[in-house]
Amino acid sequence: MRNFLVQFAMLSSIFITGLSYAGEARDMAKDPVLEKRMVGLAEELRCLVCQNESLASSHAELAEDLRREVRELMQKGMTDQEIKDFLVARYGDFVLYEPPLKSFTLLLWLGPFAFLIGGLILLIMKLRERQKNMVEVRLTPEAQKRAEAMLNEEEDKQA
Amino acid sequence: MTRFIWPFIIFLVLATFLFVGLGLNPREVPSPLVGKPAPAFSLPQLHTPTRQFSPQDMKGKVWLLNAWASWCVACEVEHPVLMELARSKIVPIYGLDYKDKREAALAVLERRGDPYVLTVSDFSGRTGIDYGVYGVPETYVIDKQGIIRFKQIGPVTDENLREKILPLIAELEKK
Secondary structure, rough: HHHHHHHHHHHHHHHHHHHHHHOOOHHHHHHHHHHHHHHHHHEEEEEOOOOOEEEEOOOOOHHHHHHHHHHHHHOOOOOOOHHHHHHHHHHHHHHHHHHHHOOOHHHHHHHHHHHHHHHHHHHHHHHHHHHHHOOOOOOHHHHHHHHHHHHHHHHHHOO | HHHHHHHHHHHHHHHHHHHHHHOOOOOOOOOOOOOOEEOOOEEEOOOOOOOOOOHHHHOOEEEEEEEEEOHHHHHHHHHHHHHHHHHHOOOOOEEEEEEHHHHHHHHHHOOOOOOOOOOHHHHHHOHHHHHHOOOOEEEEEEEOOOEEEEEEEOOOOOHHHHHHHHHHHHHHHHO
């Protein structure tokens, strides 16, 4: 009987710790799936304090707060895009590492391609110009014969 | 001769861009909240935490919301400017004590003087996030309709007060 009581106490203690653990599991920092999603998103976001660090890697206090915020918004069921919009509404496009395509950022996005195309056009123009300027040099018959003789000599040696 | 002109023009354009870039302050990120309604909050007051303050209470008035903290060094720089402004009674200044400890904040106000009509406690920093605060001090000019009209990033100085903030307040008061 006493044995049974001890067993019961042990079992219930396991049950109780199990319960308290279930309570702790609500802390989403310990939810690996959500944490992974949060870090994935935070890598695309810029920390406003350090500016050259992502929200995922920054140790600034604001970055910690914003990671907490992102985590909680994910818990509320917001999509990544909704969370990005939430942050852009507060901090502007600056928080995004990849700026959106707008009239204001057109030069930023298309600039490199414009330079590439400009460079190609310039290259083609230069090459054409060069081709025009090149004069084909015709050999006189004597020179032709001498050249052939020299080439044949070369071939004989090799053979 | 022409073969030198183009590289020279390109050089000038690049040099101009770089020179202008030197004069810009990368810490100043323009706030998307300018022209938008000031985000709502209801926070306990620093001196009497049982009482709340909300921007709704300020409808019909032009006012300043100044985010500060006892640990913030630059806030010490702008403090005399805010004291002077408070004395002039041109515009009421409300404090947002951002990520702070109550005792420390009260001690700082006791020691340096209190330019605020009242200060609210945002110790979790959540209201700060709603306002896009990323480094104290930051100051918002809010108009009679509760719209944010201007955001000063970094300390308020005599210069930006004279050139931007005071003319703006005078204009907003007329409306």
